[in-house]
Amino acid sequence: MYKRSVFALFLFVILMSFVSADITTDCSDVVALYHFEGDASDSSGNGNDGQVTGATFNTGKLGQGAVFDGDGNYVSANNFNIGSKNFTFSVWIYPIEASNNYILHQKAGAGIRYTLRWTIDKPTFYTDATGWIQGTNSYSILNWYHITIVHNKTNTIIYLNGNIEKIGAGDYDISSNNNTFNIGYDSNNNKYFNGSIDEVIIYDRALTSSEVSELYNAGNGVSVGCSEAPSPTCGDGNCDSGESCSSCPADCGACPVGNCDADSDGYNSDNITCSGNDCNDNNANINPGATEICGNGIDEDCSGSDLACVSPITNGTIINAASCNQLDVQNAIDSASDGDIVSVPAGDCIWANRVEIIGKGITIQGSGVGQTIIKNQISGTSGYDSLFRVVGENGKSWRITGFEFVEVPGYTGGSINAKGIHVTGDSRDWRIDNNKFNKLNGRVLWINGNPTYGLIDHNIFDMSDGTQGMYVKNNGVGGESYGNGDWMAPSTLGTFQAVYVEDNTFTYPNNPNKLSSIIDCGAGGRYVVRYNTVINSAVHAHGGGDSPGSSEARSCRQWEVYNNNFTLTSSQRRYSTMTFRGGSGVIFDNEVNGNYQHFAVLACYRVGFTNPDTDGPWGQCDGTKLVDGNTPGMNGYPCLDCPGRGQDSGLGTTQELEPVYLWGNIFNSATASAYAQYPTHTILNTDYYNNVQKPGYTPYTYPHPLTLSDTTPQPTCTSTSEIISKINNWLGLGSTTLKDILNSIRNWCNLGSGK
Known part of the structure; x- marks a missing residue:
């Protein structure tokens, strides 16, 4: 006991040696x-x-x-x-x-x-x-x-x-x-x-x-x-902080004649000129325009720190793709089994054909944003020209991480349905994370699995004209495609049964004539948008109204939008932060900045036809058509799937009221809390409630449990010496090993050779 006390005191003294009074x-x-x-x-x-x-x-x-x-x-x-x-x-x-x-x-x-x-x-x-x-x-x-x-x-x-x-x-x-x-x-x-x-x-x-x-x-x-160090004095023989060759050549030496760039890399350094920004003017490979190499301990691009590499996922067999070329990646995927990781090396590759992941629970991992760059030059097949197409299978979770996806400059061919990743099949517990989608011309993600529950997190969406972040449909909660089953099933707010979009950054250039859309939804889709940064972009949900049995027969079923930051940089006051043309949900604790004209627009249109010859096969919404769903006088407007409507028993039946709730949102502008575009169709304090928290509602776990998939197995060791060796390598102690340190402490404490 005495020896342990002495050892504890020794450790305390060592730790305290690192603490100063100032x-x-x-x-x-x-x-x-x-x-x-x-x-x-x-x-x-x-x-x-x-x-x-x-x-x-x-x-x-x-x-x-x-x-x-x-x-x-x-x-x-x-x-x-x-x-x-x-x-x-x-x-x-x-x-x-x-x-x-x-x-x-x-x-x-x-x-x-x-x-x-x-x-x-x-x-x-x-x-x-x-x-x-x-x-x-x-x-x-x-x-x-x-x-x-x-x-x-x-x-x-x-x-x-x-x-x-x-x-x-x-x-x-x-x-x-x-x-x-x-x-x-x-x-x-x-x-x-x-x-x-x-x-x-x-x-x-x-x-x-x-x-x-x-x-x-x-x-x-x-x-x-x-510290009370004296002010720099030119002529004292010391090139002090604040002095340079231009301000004090006597101490710092003369500046190079006609050249303030010692390593000729095109960037000046701070010790040559006060306006320079080259953090190492003796190495032409280090400057603000250099490519950063992750994990090597060198700040090549003068950003202030080394770039962290994407953490390798090592809880499965690693299959190394020969390159980032489409065929090499597809071959590696084809050879992978459930639980494996397909590692795609750094490179800049143009794909003319998509990669397919069919019925496999695997991880596809690039080397990181700016490292593994995939460019889309696909002409389009079956209405899609996505770089990845994933056909899910129940019980097999998959993940795509560590890529940058780019449109080939000047290329605009192919469908708009999915430029980045197309998710279909029975896709559950999937994750798309830590990627950058760089100005893809069309929908970046197309999510129409049946069912589909997954996570889209920590990505950067750099939007361009014609770009939509993602479209969610056919969640399949009710086991029936095209939305009917989803509408016949009860609400699942606050559960895992949705597509989760969290901790992403969506940016779109300042354009006074339009906004980008980060997400849209139809055919019974269910989504959650939370903890995102959204610039010059908006959230949407489609209404229903197409022919029975079509992919757009029903509107988006439900949505949850909370804890996001929305910013509009245009000086013109216009647009809305979000527009919902159908379904129900909650909108809370968001922050809105800039000149948005409206916050949340609830609009019962796209289902309120006025001309059956031009506006759709179901005719005018008057309480007598299949699209009506609700008898006039019951639950408000007769049209199907209006905002604030919920579960029904199928097409042509009366829907239950599921009001929209809005609360706790912050507006750093004159933006109104909510706006019903057709107030006779969507009625305040019936179909939606302002500044009222939804009774009994609790948000789903944050961060999403799928973020816990970044796990590394514990090392397998067969002896104490192997454990010490692994720890020594991990600490990078060099010639002074952990064993040497432990033995020194043991001898100093007179612990002997015992444990």
């Missing part, structure tokens, strides 16, 4: 540092002192902090410039209100606007380029929280209390913004923060996760401070 930096990477010890002075030495408007100072997280009352109190710094594409914001907050607490903000002008705020009990970050990125978990008010925002060229990461909350994709640059920087105030929306803010730090680089953890742990009693 985190000290020379502030060469700090743009501004606000301790709020009675004022808003900038402790970085860069002169970004804040002007206090109404805020007071009281007990903070460390010493004093700034106190804001949510009504006109804020701190501002004029002519504020981060000066770098990569950046980090670090701040402690104590929110008193759960929503709309604006923490940091810099409005747009010459540069990009950004905002950090506390929304619906979650940290949320916004830029004009990417829209909103919101943390995953909810937190209570009246507690101190540490929020860190890290941007490293391609990703923006939200940390809360040292842990990653959300990763959002998007390449943008805020370094040209010179407008006023506000703490506790959003000058665009004229909204404030209610609570306390402390220890605000802005870096001009992307901190690592370990550095973020160190900042969070600083809240346990240590603070970040700048």
